Structure formats: structure tokens, C-alpha cells
Amino acid sequence: MQSETVPQDVLFEGPSHTGVTTPLTGEGGCPIREVLDRIGDQWSLLVLAALEPGTLRFNVLLRRIGDVSKQMLSRTLRRLEEDGFVERTVYPEVPPRVEYSLTDLGRSFLMPMRALIRWADTNQPQVEAARAAYRARA
Amino acid sequence: MQSETVPQDVLFEGPSHTGVTTPLTGEGGCPIREVLDRIGDQWSLLVLAALEPGTLRFNVLLRRIGDVSKQMLSRTLRRLEEDGFVERTVYPEVPPRVEYSLTDLGRSFLMPMRALIRWADTNQPQVEAARAAYRARA
DNA sequence: TTTCATGGTCCACTTTGTAGACCATCGAGC
DNA sequence: GCTCGATGGTCTACAAAGTGGACCATGAAA
Numbered sequence: 001m002q003s004e005t006v007p008q009d010v011l012f013e014g015p016s017h018t019g020v021t022t023p024l025t026g027e028g029g030c031p032i033r034e035v036l037d038r039i040g041d042q043w044s045l046l047v048l049a050a051l052e053p054g055t056l057r058f059n060v061l062l063r064r065i066g067d068v069s070k071q072m073l074s075r076t077l078r079r080l081e082e083d084g085f086v087e088r089t090v091y092p093e094v095p096p097r098v099e100y101s102l103t104d105l106g107r108s109f110l111m112p113m114r115a116l117i118r119w120a121d122t123n124q125p126q127v128e129a130a131r132a133a134y135r136a137r138a
Numbered sequence: 139m140q141s142e143t144v145p146q147d148v149l150f151e152g153p154s155h156t157g158v159t160t161p162l163t164g165e166g167g168c169p170i171r172e173v174l175d176r177i178g179d180q181w182s183l184l185v186l187a188a189l190e191p192g193t194l195r196f197n198v199l200l201r202r203i204g205d206v207s208k209q210m211l212s213r214t215l216r217r218l219e220e221d222g223f224v225e226r227t228v229y230p231e232v233p234p235r236v237e238y239s240l241t242d243l244g245r246s247f248l249m250p251m252r253a254l255i256r257w258a259d260t261n262q263p264q265v266e267a268a269r270a271a272y273r274a275r276a
Numbered sequence: 277t278t279t280c281a282t283g284g285t286c287c288a289c290t291t292t293g294t295a296g297a298c299c300a301t302c303g304a305g306c
Numbered sequence: 307g308c309t310c311g312a313t314g315g316t317c318t319a320c321a322a323a324g325t326g327g328a329c330c331a332t333g334a335a336a
Contacts, residue, residue, distance in 0.1 A: 032187050035258040038265070042178055042324090049170050058283055069325050074284065084268025094332050095282030105264050112257040115250035120173045126243050127176070130222020180293090196314055207294050212315065232302045233313030279336080285329085292323070298316085305310085 038083055043068055043076045045113065048085060048102070052110060055101040085109060176221055181206055181214045183251065186223060186240070190248060193239040223247060 039045050043065070050056065050064050062073055077100055080086040085106035091097040102110075177183050181203070188194065188202050200211055215238055218224040223244035229235040240248075 031255045031259045031262075032183055034262060034265075035254055036180065036183060038258070040178070040180060040183065042174065045170055045174060045178065059281085062283095069327095070284070071286090071326095072324065075324095082269055082272045083265050084271075090283095093282090094334080095280090096284085096332085098283060103268075105261060105268065108261065109257060112250065112253040115253045116173055117169045119247060119250040120176070121169045123243060123246065124169075124172055127172075127221050130241075130243065131220055133222075134220045197312085200314095207296095208315070209295095209317090210293065213293095228314095231313090232300090233311090234301085234315090236314060277336100280334090282332090283330105287328085288326100290323100290325075292321100294321075295319095297318085299314105301313090303311095306308085 038079075038085075041076070043072055044080060047073070047076050047080060048106060048109065048113065051086065051100060051102045051106070055099050058098050058100070061100060080106070176217075176223075179214070181210055182218060185211070185214050185218060186244060186247065186251065189224065189238060189240050189244070193237050196236050196238070199238060218244070 039048075046065055046068070047061065050061055056064065058073070058077075061077075062068065062070060065073070068076075077086060077088065081088050084103055087101050087103050089099045089101070091099070177186075184203055184206070185199065188199055194202065196211070196215075199215075200206065200208065203211070206214075215224060215226065219226050222241055225239050225241050227237045227239075229237070
């Protein structure tokens with residue numbers, strides 16, 4: 001009765017061509033895990049957002065985000081580079097200059113990301129309300 | 139010159155009605171921070187996805203996700219409940235029964251979330267390619 | 277000559293997450 | 307009546323991840 005009203009378990013489907021619905025247990029190409037492995041951390045989304053307007057250098061990025069440690073920014077950038085979201089360009093000057101910018105893949109990711117942010121923006125009042133209600137109950 | 143080619147810094151805009159573009163520095167209602175505060179952890183998305191098909195009990199959820207600890211599942215659920223994504227219903231039986239299900243707000247969140255997952259699903263090959271290229275370079 | 281800026285890395289310390297024991301309660305099986 | 311199992315958690319070591327700050331090599335500016 002419940003599951004009839006729900007179209008399909010699209011959320012857990014493996015690679016679309018297989019048509020196999022996999023559970024969320026680690027292995028098996030569950031697409032949610034894929035997403036999380038890439039952006040399910042504190043900083044990746046923020047870095048991608050920061051790079052949206054254009055190329056930035058390491059320290060600018062660092063200051064722009066504000067509360068990220070050098071180490072984490074470094075790691076996050078390296079992972080984003082590895083996954084093809086971000087391009088890293090080193091200019092062999094002194095002092096060294098390293099620039100980070102979004103690749104096409106990275107930019108294409110901004111689309112669904114914006115949907116998420118728009119959702120947060122519009123539904124923030126409801127979340128606040130829910131929180132207030134929760135506190136009131138407790 | 140750079141910032142002229144970019145339409146606007148939509149990603150960082152504060153609450154839409156203000157029209158003020160805030161940086162990503164913590165305070166100030168940056169919507170990305172809002173998103174991250176809610177789902178920018180290892181488990182929230184997974185729990186929401188798991189609840190999509192319908193109501194589930196705690197232990198079922200635990201087994202369904204597989205590699206989450208009781209404590210984290212507990213915390214995650216409480217936070218999702220606090221934020222109004224999830225509803226918690228206790229049946230005072232013995233042994234106790236507690237059921238979790240998505241609220242309307244929670245369900246509405248699945249929409250942008252699906253966009254994200256669809257992106258991951260379609261672009262996974264490109265990510266793989268990027269990784270291979272990266273490894274090859276190194 | 278000292279000073280500053282760069283993009284990191286490294287270290288000690290703190291925070292976060294995990295695995296597993298534990299809890300109270302009742303029904304079922306022996 | 308006695309043990310056993312199942313429930314939804316919490317508590318407590320311990321392990322993993324993240325932080326802040328020191329540190330590095332280099333050369334240009336003061």
C-alpha cells in the first residue's frame with residue numbers, strides 16, 4: 001500500500017543501465033555512497049562553491065572559507081583534483097603561485113548543488129520552526 | 139575582468155530576499171553552511187534515502203545501512219528529527235518499538251537530493267577517468 | 277640584513293566516531 | 307521458574323580524523 005504510492009526505489013538503484021536495486025551496504029556501486037565519498041565531508045561543497053566565480057589561489061581560498069585548516073584545504077583540493085572537479089596549476093615563481101579552478105566536470109556539478117542550496121534557502125524557515133517545536137516538546 | 143564573465147555569485151547569496159552576497163565565513167546565513175550543517179555528514183543522506191520507501195524501525199535501519207554504529211544512527215536520527223526531516227513514533231510495547239519516517243519536509247528534500255544522485259550516476263565514468271588520469275600522471 | 281609572502285607538510289593535541297558491553301522488560305521455550 | 311532472545315538505546319574504552327601552529331626554501335622589497 002505504501003510502496004505502491006512510491007514510484008520506485010530510485011534512490012538506491014545501481015548504475016541506471018543495470019536496473020538492479022542495491023541496498024545501501026557499502027559495496028555495489030550505490031550512487032549515494034558515490035556522492036558521499038566525494039562531497040560528503042565538511043569542506044568539499046564549500047570549496048566548489050568558493051571556486052564558482054573563478055580561479056583562486058590557495059591562500060585566498062583559505063581566507064575566503066575562513067575556518068578550514070591548511071591541511072584540510074590541501075587534502076580537499078587534492079581529492080577534488082583527483083576526482084576531476086578541480087584543476088591545479090602551478091606557476092614556478094617565487095614565492096610559489098598555485099591556482100585552483102573548476103573543470104567542466106566540476107562546473108556541471110554546480111547545477112544539482114544549486115538545487116540543494118535553493119532548497120535550503122527556501123525551506124530554512126520550516127527547519128527553524130521544526131527546531132522550535134522540538135525544543136518546545138522537550 | 140574575471141568577475142564580469144561570471145553572471146553572479148548566486149551560490150553565496152544570503153536568504154534570497156536580502157539580495158546580499160555573503161562570503162562563506164561561518165556566520166551570516168550562508169545557505170551552503172545551512173545545507174552542510176544538516177546533511178554534510180557521513181550518514182544523514184543515507185538515512186533519508188533509506189527512509190524513502192517508507193517507515194522503518196531503528197534496528198532495521200541499522201541493518202539496512204550496514205556500517206553505521208548504533209550511536210551515530212541514534213544521533214543522526216535525533217538531529218533529523220530536530221530539523222523536521224524525520225518523525226519518530228514510539229509504541230509503548232515490550233520490547234519497545236520505535237518507528238522512523240520522513241515528514242513532508244523530509245520528502246521534499248529528496249527532490250534536490252535525487253538531482254545530486256542522478257548527477258553522480260551519470261558522471262561516475264568521468265570521475266573514474268579523471269582518477270585514472272591522475273594516477274597516470276603520478 | 278631582517279622581513280615578508282607563498283604553498284604546503286609535520287607534529288601534538290582535541291574532537292569525532294566506533295565496537296561492544298550493558299540495561300530493563302516481557303514472551304516463549306524448557 | 308529459569309534462561310534466552312529481542313527491543314532501542316546509552317556508556318565507555320579505544321581508534322580515527324581534524325586543528326592550530328611551527329616549520330621550510332626562496333627571493334624580492336625595505
